[in-house]
Amino acid sequence: MVQRPTARRQQGGFTLLLAMGIVTMVTLAVLLSYGMVSREAEVQGDGRRYKEAYFAAQAGLAEAREAMRIRLGVDETYTPAIQAMLALQVNEPGLNGGARPYFEVLPGPGGAGTWNSLAINEADLAPAERQSPSGEDYAAYPRQENVRYRVFLRDDEDGDPSGALDDNKQVWLIAIGEVVGPExxxxxxxxxxxLITNENAPAVTSPGTVMTGGGSDNTYSTTADAPDDFTDVATLSSAP
Structure with a gap:
């Protein structure tokens, strides 16, 4: 004789299936929420790291502009500065092609081809910089050990095709800031x-004495501008 399932057994099986379905839906919802939270955290982390890299590039650009101002001196073009940097020409993938080479403006501690670090040494900070406004010491201070930068110089499109001679007093500075993530x-x-421009102008000189009132014949034209030794300036300036 075949024993058929009772209504109670059928109801119990349906409840089990319903419970398994609910558990599955909740698990999927949790996994979906976790994925969304992870992606949002990753986006926010990328935004924060990009800001750090941007400010690192800005710092490198400011330092490079001052370095180029010092190298420029009183020269009217950037040619002498570029010629002095020929040994710092970059020969790396992506930076060694084209007619106009790249030059390393700020070589890192290891020489050309190495990065400059923006790491912070807590020992160099004042006590107030290591404390909150209320005077409490920070438990962990951001050292910025993963923030670095490099700066390159490249001549603009002027009359010289070699990229090593400046004809129009303008060159490009390219600053790269980088934040290194986990391994x-x-x-x-x-x-x-x-694009930086050299504003040095050629020196302009004029004939005559350097004192006020001096003329081309090294005489004074007025008694007000004459030294104490001279009493008749008008006679001196008009003498044949």
Whole structure:
């Protein structure tokens, strides 16, 4: 004789299936929420790292502009500065092609081809910089050990095709800021380019004495501008 399932057994099986379905839906919802939260955290982290890289590039650009001002001196063009940097020409993938070479403006501690670090040494900070406004010491201070930058110089499109001679008193500075992520992750970079112009003007000299009132014949034209030794300036300036 075949025993058929009772209504109670059928109801129990349906409840089990319903419970399993609910658990599955809740699990999927949790996993979906976790994925969304992870992606949002990753986006926010990328934004924060990009800002750090951007400010690192800005710092490198400001330092490079001052370095180029010092190298320029009183020269009217950037040619002497570029010629002095020929040994710092960059020969790296992506930076060694084209007719106009790149030059390393700020070589890192290891020489050309190395990065400059923006790491902070807590020992160099004043006590107030290591404390909150209420005077409490920070438990962890951001050292910025993963923030670095490089700056390159490249001549603009002027009359010289070699890129080593400046004809129009203008060159490009390219600053790259980088934030290195955890091992195996991609770095975050920001690139800033600035066209700088040399404003040095050629020296202008005029004949005559350097004193006020001096003429081309090294005489004075008025008694007000004459030294104490001379009493008849008008006679001196008009003498044949």
């Amino acid at each position: 195996g992750s991609r770095p975050t970079r920001a690139v800033i380019q600035a």
